[in-house]
Amino acid sequence: xxxxxxxxxxxxxxxxxxxxxxxxxxxxxxxxxxxxxxxxxxxxxxxxxxxxxxxxxxxxxxxxxxxxxxxxxxxxxxxxxxxxxxxxxxxxxxxxxxxxxxxxxxxxxxxxxxxxxxxxxxxxxxxxxxxxxxxxxxxxxxxxxxxxxxxxxxxxxxxxxxxxxxxxxxxxxxxxxxxxxxxxxxxxxxxxxxxxxxxxxxxxxxxxxxxxxxxxxxxxxxxxxxxxxxxxxxxxxxxxxxxxxxxxxxxxxxxxxxxxxxxxxxxxxxxxxxxxxxxxxxxxxxxxxxxxxxxxxxxxxxxxxxxxxxxxxxxxxxxxxxxxxxxxxxxxxxxxxxxxxxxxxxxxxxxxxxxxxxxxxxxxxxxxxxxxxxxxxxxxxxxxxxxxxxxxxxxxxxxxxxxxxxxxxxxxxxxxxxxxxxxxxxxxxxxxxxxxxxxxxxx
DNA sequence: TCTGGGGTCCTAGGACCC
DNA sequence: TCTGGGGTCCTAGGACCC
Numbered sequence: 001x002x003x004x005x006x007x008x009x010x011x012x013x014x015x016x017x018x019x020x021x022x023x024x025x026x027x028x029x030x031x032x033x034x035x036x037x038x039x040x041x042x043x044x045x046x047x048x049x050x051x052x053x054x055x056x057x058x059x060x061x062x063x064x065x066x067x068x069x070x071x072x073x074x075x076x077x078x079x080x081x082x083x084x085x086x087x088x089x090x091x092x093x094x095x096x097x098x099x100x101x102x103x104x105x106x107x108x109x110x111x112x113x114x115x116x117x118x119x120x121x122x123x124x125x126x127x128x129x130x131x132x133x134x135x136x137x138x139x140x141x142x143x144x145x146x147x148x149x150x151x152x153x154x155x156x157x158x159x160x161x162x163x164x165x166x167x168x169x170x171x172x173x174x175x176x177x178x179x180x181x182x183x184x185x186x187x188x189x190x191x192x193x194x195x196x197x198x199x200x201x202x203x204x205x206x207x208x209x210x211x212x213x214x215x216x217x218x219x220x221x222x223x224x225x226x227x228x229x230x231x232x233x234x235x236x237x238x239x240x241x242x243x244x245x246x247x248x249x250x251x252x253x254x255x256x257x258x259x260x261x262x263x264x265x266x267x268x269x270x271x272x273x274x275x276x277x278x279x280x281x282x283x284x285x286x287x288x289x290x291x292x293x294x295x296x297x298x299x300x301x302x303x304x305x306x307x308x309x310x311x312x313x314x315x316x317x318x319x320x321x322x323x324x325x326x327x328x329x330x331x332x333x334x335x336x337x338x339x340x341x342x343x344x345x346x347x348x349x350x351x352x353x354x355x356x357x358x359x360x361x362x363x364x365x366x367x368x369x370x371x372x373x374x375x376x377x378x379x380x381x382x383x384x385x386x387x388x389x390x391x392x393x394x395x396x397x398x399x400x401x402x403x404x405x406x407x408x409x410x411x412x413x414x415x416x417x418x419x420x421x422x423x424x425x426x427x428x429x430x431x432x433x434x435x436x437x438x439x440x441x442x443x
Numbered sequence: 444t445c446t447g448g449g450g451t452c453c454t455a456g457g458a459c460c461c
Numbered sequence: 462t463c464t465g466g467g468g469t470c471c472t473a474g475g476a477c478c479c
């Protein structure tokens with residue numbers, strides 16, 4: 001059996017742990033730049049605010065109902081997530097961290113110890129709530145997709161007390177008949193519309209479609225696997241996460257700006273900032289990258305502009321994989337220069353690191369000094385590596401961005417001003433758990 | 444006025460190689 | 462009149478997830 005544990009309204013729940021006055025009220029958390037609603041309390045859902053709604057469309061509605069609005073606070077959510085995952089790992093040896101607020105549990109063979117699965121799931125929920133303050137739901141099923149189904153229903157029907165187990169044919173059928181096809185893991189807007197057009201509305205009907213139809217209309221083999229899993233035929237296993245974190249195959253960092261930018265130097269300020277952050281994440285998971293992409297976007301909602309709104313440039317690093325911020329910056333600047341067109345107004349930029357692998361393979365070294373080229377010598381490499389170790393240590397100890405590339409610092413003329421690329425965050429809560437100055441004071 | 448960010452997987456088509 | 466086949470790599474695009 002698998003378990004799927006999922007935090008309820010995760011970001012909102014994280015905020016409520018430190019602001020209990022938000023209990024019982026409509027609360028929403030916004031995406032970067034205060035753009036969209038990305039987490040809603042039950043009360044906010046009841047007002048009819050959809051997931052992903054642009055904030056400006058629901059602002060008045062929230063005001064009328066004394067709703068509370070928060071900018072996203074990822075240091076807080078990331079840290080709370082780490083605490084939740086640590087609790088789970090204490091109960092179950094095999095945990096696959098699936099997202100910031102979700103994890104699959106490997107429960108195979110655990111039933112004979114410590115009572116029934118339901119009792120175990122109850123204990124896990126209680127423990128996570130007691131130790132972190134985060135309410136969760138647990139879905140139990142013999143297959144990942146069915147554990148997801150169970151979790152969905154456990155969230156939807158409070159009378160289930162946060163737990164649903166689908167371990168018999170009868171329970172599977174009953175659950176699938178109760179679940180809309182659009183709520184199945186892997187069915188998004190497009191596929192839901194296609195199913196609807198065929199008169200297929202429940203997960204049970206979806207489980208009954210033919211292989212040919214699934215392959216043709218639901219994304220090929222992906223859709224067919226999904227259908228098989230609903231039927232009870234497992235197509236994917238559990239991939240336990242080491243040390244409670246998820247190692248990624250690509251790492252990106254991108255942001256919408258707070259204002260339109262046209263000047264190369266402003267864009268470069270943004271791109272160099274994002275690249276520094278991405279390289280930090282890369283080193284944190286002990287990898288190097290050998291493919292670098294830079295992209296810049298114009299306003300996709302501006303009907304006067306012809307698509308494409310985003311232009312990107314990708315480079316396979318000629319010197320092989322690296323995790324050196326400074327080396328990556330050299331390449332990124334060239335890529336940005338290729339993309340940037342004077343006069344255009346850009347709203348967003350980003351970088352992507354691909355082709356990740358652990359250090360020690362495929363490093364292309366130069367026979368000569370690196371002065372003229374980006375290709376490093378061995379001695380240069382060792383020093384660069386030491387520099388990154390020191391950089392990361394300083395930023396860990398004194399806060400992100402304490403030491404950063406000069407390009408990421410706004411020019412002296414703008415001293416005291418926030419960088420021009422920074423987005424809005426007008427409702428940010430303190431970093432209660434990750435900044436000493438922000439510690440909650442009681443009493 | 445205001446519309447997110449970070450991921451995954453698959454497919455199709457073209458270039459190139461033998 | 463005849464005009465290979467299979468493999469790999471790369472890119473772009475499209476769907477999905479949270």
